[in-house]
Amino acid sequence: MNDVQKLLGNKIRLMRIALGLSQEGLADATGLHRTYIGSIERGERNLSLKNIVIITRALSTTPSELFKDIE
Numbered sequence: 001m002n003d004v005q006k007l008l009g010n011k012i013r014l015m016r017i018a019l020g021l022s023q024e025g026l027a028d029a030t031g032l033h034r035t036y037i038g039s040i041e042r043g044e045r046n047l048s049l050k051n052i053v054i055i056t057r058a059l060s061t062t063p064s065e066l067f068k069d070i071e
Helices: 004-020 025-031 033-042 047-060 063-069
Strands: none
Touching: 004 025, 004 033, 004 063, 025 033, 033 063, 047 063
């Protein structure tokens, strides 16, 4: 697994939890499947730009904020 994917997935998980959303809740808000959200959070997926925008909107943030501090 790619370290950047793991860092990004973990940040998405932390943001989701901070909003009180379950994986299913985030899936409903994005139109993505719950298992896909889980695989993103585990760092198993290489996200497309389209899905990054969809997820950040559902998390009330921006792509730039999502990538902040990820190197």
